[in-house]
Amino acid sequence: MAVAAAEKTKNPSSKHNIEAMREAFYERIAKKDMAPLWKVMRSMVTKEPVSRCQPHVWHFDDVKSLVMESGGLITAEEAERRVLILENPALHGESRVTNSLFAGIQMIMPGEVAPAHRHAASAIRFVLDGEGAYTAVEGEKAFMAPGDFVITANWAPHDHGNPSNKPMLWLDVLDVPAVNFFEASFAEHFDDAMQKTTRQDGDSLNFYGSGVLPDGTPAMNRTPIINYTYARTRPIIARMAQAGDIDKRHGARVRYANPVTGGPVLPTMSANLALLPKGFKGEPYRSTDGTIFVCAEGKGTTTVDGKVLEWGPQDVFVVPPWKRYSHQAEKESVLFSISDRPAQQALGIWREGK
Numbered sequence: 001m002a003v004a005a006a007e008k009t010k011n012p013s014s015k016h017n018i019e020a021m022r023e024a025f026y027e028r029i030a031k032k033d034m035a036p037l038w039k040v041m042r043s044m045v046t047k048e049p050v051s052r053c054q055p056h057v058w059h060f061d062d063v064k065s066l067v068m069e070s071g072g073l074i075t076a077e078e079a080e081r082r083v084l085i086l087e088n089p090a091l092h093g094e095s096r097v098t099n100s101l102f103a104g105i106q107m108i109m110p111g112e113v114a115p116a117h118r119h120a121a122s123a124i125r126f127v128l129d130g131e132g133a134y135t136a137v138e139g140e141k142a143f144m145a146p147g148d149f150v151i152t153a154n155w156a157p158h159d160h161g162n163p164s165n166k167p168m169l170w171l172d173v174l175d176v177p178a179v180n181f182f183e184a185s186f187a188e189h190f191d192d193a194m195q196k197t198t199r200q201d202g203d204s205l206n207f208y209g210s211g212v213l214p215d216g217t218p219a220m221n222r223t224p225i226i227n228y229t230y231a232r233t234r235p236i237i238a239r240m241a242q243a244g245d246i247d248k249r250h251g252a253r254v255r256y257a258n259p260v261t262g263g264p265v266l267p268t269m270s271a272n273l274a275l276l277p278k279g280f281k282g283e284p285y286r287s288t289d290g291t292i293f294v295c296a297e298g299k300g301t302t303t304v305d306g307k308v309l310e311w312g313p314q315d316v317f318v319v320p321p322w323k324r325y326s327h328q329a330e331k332e333s334v335l336f337s338i339s340d341r342p343a344q345q346a347l348g349i350w351r352e353g354k
């Protein structure tokens with residue numbers, strides 16, 4: 001201290017000089033494409049996760065009427081995929097709901113086809129409305145109903161069609177922003193709008209989800225099941241709840257699993273389905289995986305970092321990474337959720353807490 005004070009009296013402008021010298025130095029090194037770490041280190045290496053995303057809810061009434069309106073403006077064929085992007089309010093223009101995930105609402109009208117393509121990004125669908133449209137994935141034509149959870153793994157050819165007489169709407173979640181972070185995107189379009197299907201609706205769930213496996217099934221980092229139907233999964237959470245197997249934070253919850261390995265359905269994304277009994281007041285929880293929720297049934301609220309998100313049937317809401325949240329159910333409710341947890345776990349960075 002005394003030495004510094006002495007320095008100051010000797011050279012009153014030394015502080016100013018060193019600042020000016022530093023600035024001049026930074027300008028010189030910038031010309032050589034370099035920069036000082038010490039100016040940015042604390043904001044790069046934060047003590048805790050800092051998310052740019054905001055908690056937000058999209059109410060299905062609004063979403064449905066706007067998506068239906070888009071049906072009068074563009075065909076599925078013209079659009080390739082008629083999807084309205086759910087943009088996080090803090091990330092407008094970035095086509096993402098969290099930093100790593102894309103979410104959107106897709107609609108396919110009676111008689112329409114969304115042509116076959118494939119890409120490096122993996123996709124999931126969670127069906128919101130309508131019945132009897134299909135997604136054809138890797139040769140299986142999977143007919144869909146509300147609450148169905150459908151997997152399109154990376155590079156799997158897929159097209160959608162709607163032979164029913166009602167529009168069908170579903171939530172799409174893709175790891176596109178994560179793939180693009182790595183600048184590893186590839187895509188391919190096929191000459192035939194519809195791929196040839198060799199397997200019947202439900203084949204992959206019957207073959208791989210019945211406690212037996214076709215002999216010789218290799219272990220893969222993604223599930224071989226295309227459609228985890230609501231009809232199969234919904235009764236399981238009801239029985240868990242009846243048996244009192246109710247997590248204090250998450251309710252009676254199952255994890256969608258790859259039946260060959262027990263691991264997540266995809267290497268980049270994993271999903272859950274939870275039943276919250278009427279009057280459920282969840283304990284707070286947080287984790288580093290920002291999570292997208294869909295209310296499949298019921299009515300309630302989720303408090304995120306002090307902000308109350310009200311949800312009802314088919315509403316979609318997002319909880320940013322490491323924000324503390326708790327669920328409250330006014331009626332018996334079912335929540336679907338999806339996040340990038342397996343990607344974070346593969347990197348060894350996933351954490352959870354209270």
Ligand code: 1HN
Binds near residue numbers: 081083102158174
């Ligand atoms: C995509 O291929 C689909 O196949 C849906 O249904 C949404 C969003 C971004 C990029 C590709 C689909 C998509 C997408």
